[in-house]
Amino acid sequence: MPTILRCKCIIVGDATVGKSSITQVFHSDGSHFPKNYVMTQGVEVLVKLVNIPETSDSVEMYIYDTAGKEIFSDFVKRLWDHPSVIMVVYDCTSETSFSSCVKWLERVRAQSPNTQIPGALIANKVDLEQRRIISPKKGQELAQANKLEYFECSAKEMQNVDTPFFYLANEFHKVYEERAELFNSLS
Amino acid sequence: MFDVALSPAGAQIALATSSDEKHPPENIIDGNAETFWSTTGMFPQEVVIKFQTLMRITNVHISSYNVKKLKLEASETEDSNKYDTIAETELEETDSQLQQEEIQLGEKRAHSLRIVIESGFDHFVSLHKVVVSGQAMHH
Numbered sequence: 001m002p003t004i005l006r007c008k009c010i011i012v013g014d015a016t017v018g019k020s021s022i023t024q025v026f027h028s029d030g031s032h033f034p035k036n037y038v039m040t041q042g043v044e045v046l047v048k049l050v051n052i053p054e055t056s057d058s059v060e061m062y063i064y065d066t067a068g069k070e071i072f073s074d075f076v077k078r079l080w081d082h083p084s085v086i087m088v089v090y091d092c093t094s095e096t097s098f099s100s101c102v103k104w105l106e107r108v109r110a111q112s113p114n115t116q117i118p119g120a121l122i123a124n125k126v127d128l129e130q131r132r133i134i135s136p137k138k139g140q141e142l143a144q145a146n147k148l149e150y151f152e153c154s155a156k157e158m159q160n161v162d163t164p165f166f167y168l169a170n171e172f173h174k175v176y177e178e179r180a181e182l183f184n185s186l187s
Numbered sequence: 188m189f190d191v192a193l194s195p196a197g198a199q200i201a202l203a204t205s206s207d208e209k210h211p212p213e214n215i216i217d218g219n220a221e222t223f224w225s226t227t228g229m230f231p232q233e234v235v236i237k238f239q240t241l242m243r244i245t246n247v248h249i250s251s252y253n254v255k256k257l258k259l260e261a262s263e264t265e266d267s268n269k270y271d272t273i274a275e276t277e278l279e280e281t282d283s284q285l286q287q288e289e290i291q292l293g294e295k296r297a298h299s300l301r302i303v304i305e306s307g308f309d310h311f312v313s314l315h316k317v318v319v320s321g322q323a324m325h326h
């Protein structure tokens with residue numbers, strides 16, 4: 001039996017940056033594991049299985065996509081309990097969405113302040129080249145300053161949407177391997 | 188009193204919410220603290236130990252790592268879904284050594300024991316050994 005890890009992926013960012021589009025594109029594309037829960041109060045959880053290369057292991061990603069205003073409720077706080085990985089999204093045509101990223105990141109990290117949580121920073125809507133105002137360099141710098149991996153994608157053109165999810169699944173799998181080794185060394 | 192949660196004593200794992208075949212849940216009832224059951228992500232997690240018969244149990248000792256909130260539930264019948272909470276505890280974080288938690292129960296009747304790990308200090312936690320002191324009930 002292959003090992004299946006379970007990974008809670010919290011996707012955050014300002015309204016309209018493309019969180020739901022990214023989640024839907026990733027979820028619908030060639031999925032062999034279609035499960036879909038629509039939950040009350042504006043939170044949707046989508047599940048997708050990601051295989052880890054060169055192993056027989058896989059990671060079941062539970063992607064928590066939260067809609068706008070419910071984000072401050074106690075309900076959402078409880079749902080965000082024990083985040084496994086974080087995806088912070090901004091719209092590369094919006095300065096405001098870019099400057100909100102740190103706030104979103106801190107809000108999720110505050111759920112487990114002493115746990116190392118793998119994270120990705122996503123510049124979405126890169127298809128809108130003419131309107132782009134946040135350069136790749138600015139994105140990379142923000143990512144680096146906050147220990148995130150930087151990615152660019154376009155949910156609209158279905159460009160590079162899977163890559164950050166695969167990255168996060170792999171990072172989570174690495175953490176598991178490290179912990180299993182640590183558990184082995186105890187007692 | 189004996190350790191009734193040992194596989195040679197007829198104890199079995201009836202259910203576990205995580206399974207990595209390299210670190211299966213049976214490792215918690217093999218009497219060896221070096222082998223362990225590892226959870227594989229997200230909380231809560233649970234494991235059910237089924238005893239050979241209905242037992243009168245008095246205390247539970249758990250060797251673990253990174254477990255934060257833990258709940259013990261007991262069921263008196265062979266295959267029921269009816270569990271009563273018999274203990275709840277919050278563990279201290281340890282650094283590179285196992286947590287050793289001793290839980291006194293007074294006297295409880297149990298055919299199976301459900302261990303619910305409600306939260307952890309990290310993404311993954313391990314259970315190395317569970318010792319349940321008790322003896323068979325005579326009908």
Ligand SMILES: Nc1nc2c(ncn2[C@@H]2O[C@H](COP(=O)(O)OP(=O)(O)O)[C@@H](O)[C@H]2O)c(=O)[nH]1
Nearest residue numbers: 014015016017018019020021124125154155156
């Ligand atoms: N041009 C462009 N539009 C996008 C892209 N991703 C999302 N959108 C649009 O942006 C709007 C908001 O997207 P949505 O996924 O609902 O954002 P959310 O509020 O963050 O979940 C919608 O009109 C989408 O069609 C993209 O990559 N490029």
Ligand SMILES: [Mg+2]
Nearest residue numbers: 019020066067
């Ligand atoms: Mg949305």
